[in-house]
Amino acid sequence: MARAFQEGCRVIVRYLFGRGFSSTPDPTSQPQDIQLFTTQILLVLSSSPISWTGENNRFSLVGYSLGGGVAASFTSYFPNLVESLILIAPAGLMRPNHIHWTSRFLYGGFLPGKLVEYLIWRRLGGGNASTPSRSNEDDNKITPTQAAEEETPSHPALTRDSSASISTRRPSVSIADVVSWQLTHHAGFIPSFISSIQHAPVSSQHSSWKTIATNQSSPSPQQRLLEKKVLLLLGRDDNVIIADELSEDAKAVLGDAVDICILDGGHELPVTDADIVAQTIVSFWNQ
Structure with missing residues (x-):
């Protein structure tokens, strides 16, 4: 999906620690929680001599699956850094009965x-x-x-x-x-x-998501998302993140601060339908 943003966007894709080609800090001393993932994001932001945060010292954050839960939590702690938040089939509000x-x-x-x-x-x-x-x-x-x-x-x-x-x-x-x-x-x-x-922030993250919604009423533009809302992309046939359930729960915590788009596909939406997902995100940015 990242390649669909090549024209007009500067993109960095990161593996969570312990995935892909990324090394693994010892989980016994450095558990894979939001503190570790926050550190990783901040390290990534310092990875280039050319600032990833641009003229406004902010950047757009796209999180998928577990990365979506991480992205939402990070945004709740660092609203001044995140200009736009896109969550694709995100963890964070998974219901306990699952x-x-x-x-x-x-x-x-x-x-x-x-x-x-x-x-x-x-x-x-x-x-x-x-x-x-x-x-x-x-x-x-x-x-x-x-x-x-x-x-x-x-x-x-x-x-x-x-x-x-x-x-x-x-x-x-x-x-x-x-x-x-x-x-x-x-x-x-x-x-x-x-x-x-x-x-990791897989479930019970309602307070973090509510913080994001509350920040959209802040008098400071640096605390608000550029669109004043989160874009939530879900797969209609996703059996991991249930679209109907997450739509209901996201509306309950985010209120008007969310746009929900349900697309045909399963949990691998950004892989199987990368172009459609990218087009939907670009349309959200351009609205």
């Missing part, structure tokens, strides 16, 4: 860390193992560990659009291929994934 008790058990510190890493590795496809079907009688014998492994949500990239290529420049590489590569070659990927689930 978090199964087994996931709470798995990520709650009740199991040894290495066991949790192994279970997550298997669930994300590292073991390529299928779970045999069980009878109702067997259900009564399942252990909490087995339940946790089976109920752990798979990676968002392993959904119905996982065969989509990541880029027109690399059509042979799919989203699922990238996840598989990380499972095989990136030792920090699983610890980062687990730490993010435990500490």
